Amino acid sequence: MANLVGVYAASHGPMIAREWDSLTPPTRASVEEGFGQVGKRLMASRPDVLVIVSPDHWVNFFLNNFPAFCVGVGAEHDGPPEPFLKKHFHHPTLAGHPGLGQHLMNTAIDRDFDPSMSHRLTLDHGFCLPLWRMGIDPIPPIVPIVINEVDDPMPTMRRCLAFGALLKEAIASYPENLRVAVLATGGLSHFIGEPGMGQIDEKFDRTCISLFERGDPAALASTLEQEVRHTGNGGHEVRNWVVAHATAGNKGFELISYAALEEIYVGCAFAEWRVAA
């Protein structure tokens, strides 16, 4: 049976890659420290497969077809299309893990949960920027999970908890002896292409952190369902963290670091969940 060996979170602000060569030393140090810590912990967990939960930033999906959830089941995925990331992250393709991806799809369908599926996704900065900054080498096969967090209507926090529980079950029931880690990316607060862009909503970020630390999934879902409506659009990415929270068994997380990094427009946070036995 597969084993869940670690569940982590990392922000993925694209300005980190866009402006990497000109970031001020304090911002750069903060980013390096956060990603470095998560990368170290993730690699120490020695995953055979890495499940990454992220939004799609208008790369694979458009208004003519926009799934709430999509599971990447392919043997191979395309690397980031963004020129600003390609120059740093030299992976035109990334290996997938069709076995676990398909098992997750089958488990979902058996449980009346109907995500979309893709045999080949293009993995944008949401997936690849953390891999670049964590310096993971070699990168294990990836099962990408895309959640719609960029256009309404988006899945509820309650549904994200349910998806996380489903992922936990799918990992536990996968028949092969695999070590599986989960990485949720994105968040915390940021405002993209809307008034307030460049500001960071520290109050929202602190609320999120406190809820994830405490663990209680019901409080997490109900509070965040309200709070995300009153912060910047980037805050919706906290849904990935909610999925990770349930995958880890709702035991709460250890915050590794948080900084309101105005220079990169993001409340930048890193965390590791306590994984339920």
Add this chain to the structure above:
Amino acid sequence: MRDYWLNKLFFDIQQSPVAAEYKKDREAVLARYPMSAELRQALLADDIETIVPHVNAYLLRFYYAIVGMKDAEFIRRLNEIPDAPLAPKGKEEMSHG
């Protein structure tokens, strides 16, 4: 209300050839997207206030980054939109970038 073709243009312009063509001749590219005359004119004039209600905010950000508007100018224009749904918790509670 969302305008499908405006969003489609902003989606397509992420492709380098489309971006290059658009930078060279906006009107020629716009002719392929059946949007209203008002939106077409707003694009030609970089009238962000008119565009905002009709497009996804991420796509708006991508578009203006691709056509070369500096972030400081883009942010200034966004924040000058009258009656815009401002950063909801009040600027006094937030950090500023």
